[in-house]
Every structure is written in C-alpha cells, then in structure tokens.
Amino acid sequence: MGWLDVFRSSEKKNPSAKLAKERLQVVVAHRRTGRGDQPAYFPQLQQDLLAVLRKYVEVGEDAVQMEIEREGDLEVLELNITLPEARH
Amino acid sequence: MAKIIVVTSGKGGVGKTTTSASFAAGLAMRGHKTVVIDFDVGLRNLDLIMGCERRVVFDFVNVINGEANLKQALIRDKRIDNLSILAASQTRDKDALNEEGVERTLNKLAEDFEYIVCDSPAGIEKGALMAMHFADEAVIVTNPEVSSVRDSDRVLGMLSSKTKRSMEGAEPVKEHLVVTRYAPSRVGKGEMLSLDDIGDILAIPLLGVVPESETVLNASNSGMPVVLENNADAGGAYMDMVARFLGEDRPLRFTQARKGFFDRLMGR
Numbered sequence: 001m002g003w004l005d006v007f008r009s010s011e012k013k014n015p016s017a018k019l020a021k022e023r024l025q026v027v028v029a030h031r032r033t034g035r036g037d038q039p040a041y042f043p044q045l046q047q048d049l050l051a052v053l054r055k056y057v058e059v060g061e062d063a064v065q066m067e068i069e070r071e072g073d074l075e076v077l078e079l080n081i082t083l084p085e086a087r088h
Numbered sequence: 089m090a091k092i093i094v095v096t097s098g099k100g101g102v103g104k105t106t107t108s109a110s111f112a113a114g115l116a117m118r119g120h121k122t123v124v125i126d127f128d129v130g131l132r133n134l135d136l137i138m139g140c141e142r143r144v145v146f147d148f149v150n151v152i153n154g155e156a157n158l159k160q161a162l163i164r165d166k167r168i169d170n171l172s173i174l175a176a177s178q179t180r181d182k183d184a185l186n187e188e189g190v191e192r193t194l195n196k197l198a199e200d201f202e203y204i205v206c207d208s209p210a211g212i213e214k215g216a217l218m219a220m221h222f223a224d225e226a227v228i229v230t231n232p233e234v235s236s237v238r239d240s241d242r243v244l245g246m247l248s249s250k251t252k253r254s255m256e257g258a259e260p261v262k263e264h265l266v267v268t269r270y271a272p273s274r275v276g277k278g279e280m281l282s283l284d285d286i287g288d289i290l291a292i293p294l295l296g297v298v299p300e301s302e303t304v305l306n307a308s309n310s311g312m313p314v315v316l317e318n319n320a321d322a323g324g325a326y327m328d329m330v331a332r333f334l335g336e337d338r339p340l341r342f343t344q345a346r347k348g349f350f351d352r353l354m355g356r
Contacts, residue, residue: 015278020234021285028241028289 038068049079057083090198093205094223094261096247098239100210102231103268106304108207109137110315110323111227114330116171117315120202123162125174127219128209129184132176138165139311140173149177152189158196167316172201182215190218212246221252225262227295231269232281237289240265244290264295266329271300273345283343296329298322299342 049064065080095108112124126134129149135141140163146156151174165171177184197204208219220226226247230240247261248254254261267286274280287294301322307314315330317323328338
C-alpha cells in the first residue's frame with residue numbers, strides 16, 4: 001500500500017457486501033422454491049439412476065437432473081436425462 | 089385478547105435475548121402488561137440480561153410439570169411496572185417442554201397479560217419450535233451477515249409451516265424484521281449488507297434497526313435491559329421499535345454513518 005492510498009481509503013477496492021447479497025439471493029431463492037427441502041432419498045436416487053444409465057451409455061455426473069414440483073396435494077417428480085450426442 | 093410474540097433468529101448470538109428483554113421492557117414502559125418467557129431450557133440467560141438471576145426460585149419447567157404455580161414462578165421486575173419474567177430451567181433440557189404444557193401455561197398467562205414475549209433458543213429443534221408454535225407475531229432478529237440472514241430465511245420457512253397458525257390454516261404469523269449490530273459506516277464502505285439488501289432478500293417488513301454499540305454490552309454486564317439506557321443509542325432504537333410495533337410512525341435512526349470532522353468540513 002503506497003502512502004497515497006491513505007487518502008483513497010474511502011473508495012473501497014472490493015465491496016464484499018455486494019458479493020454477500022448475490023450469494024444470499026441464490027441460497028434463499030433455492031429454499032423458497034422448495035428445492036431446499038428435497039426428500040432425503042434424493043441424492044441416492046440420483047446416483048442409482050446414474051449407475052443404471054451408465055450400464056448402457058456414457059454420461060457425465062450432471063446427466064440426471066431431478067426436481068420435485070408441488071401442485072396442491074400432488075407431488076410430481078420431474079426427471080431430466082441428457083444423453084450424449086448419438087454417433088451414427 | 090393477549091398477543092403472543094416470538095423473538096427468534098435461527099442463528100445464535102445475534103441478539104435474541106437482548107431484543108426480547110428490551111422489547112418486553114419497552115412494551116411494559118408504554119403501559120402494557122407484559123411477560124417475557126425464556127424458552128432456552130438448559131441455557132437460561134434472560135434472567136441475567138434482566139438482572140433477576142438471584143430471584144429465580146421456580147421456572148417454566150416447574151410450572152409445566154405442576155411443581156409450582158405461575159404466581160410462584162413469575163418474577164416481577166423491580167424497575168418497571170407491568171413487567172414479569174418467567175425463567176427457563178437450568179438443569180433440564182429442551183425435551184422438558186411439551187406442547188400441552190406450553191399451551192396451558194400460555195393460556196393461563198393470557199388471562200393476566202396483554203403481551204407474551206417468547207425468547208426462543210437458537211437452532212431449529214424442539215425448543216425453537218415450542219417457542220414459535222403458538223405465536224401470533226414473530227420478531228426475526230438478524231445481523232447484517234450472510235449466515236444470520238440465511239438462518240433467518242430458514243426460520244421464516246418454519247413460521248409458515250410449523251406453527252399452530254400455519255397448521256390450522258389460520259391467518260399467518262405476522263413477521264417483523266429487526267436488524268441488530270448494524271454499523272452504518274461499514275455499510276457505507278460496502279463491507280456490510282445494507283438494510284435494503286437484507287430487506288430485498290428476506291422480503292419482510294422492517295420493525296427496527298439497532299446500531300452496533302458498546303452500550304449493549306454495558307447493559308448486559310449490569311443486568312439492565314438496554315432500553316432503560318441512553319435514548320440516543322441502542323436503547324432509543326429499541327424504544328422506536330416498540331413504538332412502531334404499537335402502530336406509531338417513527339423514522340429510522342442510526343442508519344447513517346456519523347460524519348467525520350473532514351466530512352463536515354467539506355460539506356459532504
């Protein structure tokens with residue numbers, strides 16, 4: 001820190017509060033849309049599905065996307081499986 | 089009809105007990121018959137903050153178990169009329185609280201008091217659930233800091249799903265935000281979440297802002313609710329909060345950094 005910086009101390013180099021807000025918005029939005037309280041079996045189910053899938057195709061860790069949608073009393077499990085591009 | 093207000097936060101150490109003590113004391117100072125209950129069974133501290141630790145004979149758990157009646161367990165504050173304290177048990181744990189016992193006690197208190205302030209323990213386990221279960225309104229105490237804000241959001245989720253009102257489909261628990269340990273100068277430098285930031289994230293109405301202040305520690309050292317202290321500082325912030333709770337319009341104070349000598353000199 002050069003001696004001139006003493007006079008510039010009011011203009012902050014990294015306003016960390018901004019970062020804090022952005023990070024909080026993500027986690028709070030996550031909880032409020034209900035994704036924060038997914039069933040406890042979710043991660044295991046995801047791993048099992050991935051294992052089954054890998055018997056047949058080569059897929060990455062993020063190939064299986066799962067979400068629970070709540071509509072009134074109804075819970076819908078939404079499964080999104082991305083297959084690798086087919087090679088002909 | 090008595091109103092039950094829970095003071096809660098999820099995270100520990102953010103100022104729940106300090107806020108409970110000053111909020112209850114403030115309501116009593118405004119002439120409302122108020123009782124404040126310590127729900128932190130096993131880690132009681134409200135008695136210390138209120139300065140009545142040597143007068144505790146029977147506690148909340150004794151009342152629930154029928155080992156003492158309310159009259160024996162309630163401690164009347166010596167400085168403030170209209171204010172009583174129900175201490176937590178120090179030797180038991182949170183499982184000593186049960187829904188029926190808590191409800192019975194609250195119903196009995198509702199016959200004599202206008203406001204029942206429930207000082208919640210930290211966490212989201214049984215003690216915290218018991219403290220919020222019968223609440224009509226909730227004061228969520230938050231520090232301008234990431235873990236506190238996130239935990240407050242979690243508590244908001246519980247208020248809307250785990251309380252008696254939510255389970256019975258009654259009108260939801262009315263939520264109020266109180267931000268404590270606020271340091272406007274650090275907010276000004278972009279180092280600390282601002283009131284607007286916290287408001288944007290939690291999206292509940294702001295009831296009060298308490299500045300970071302040495303008077304809070306001084307007050308708890310001497311067993312005095314800080315609301316009894318200097319009106320110019322944290323005590324004044326709590327009195328403002330009480331006034332707003334009672335429906336009065338009070339502008340926010342302590343939200344601007346104090347201007348330094350050079351700022352004033354340069355007209356900034």
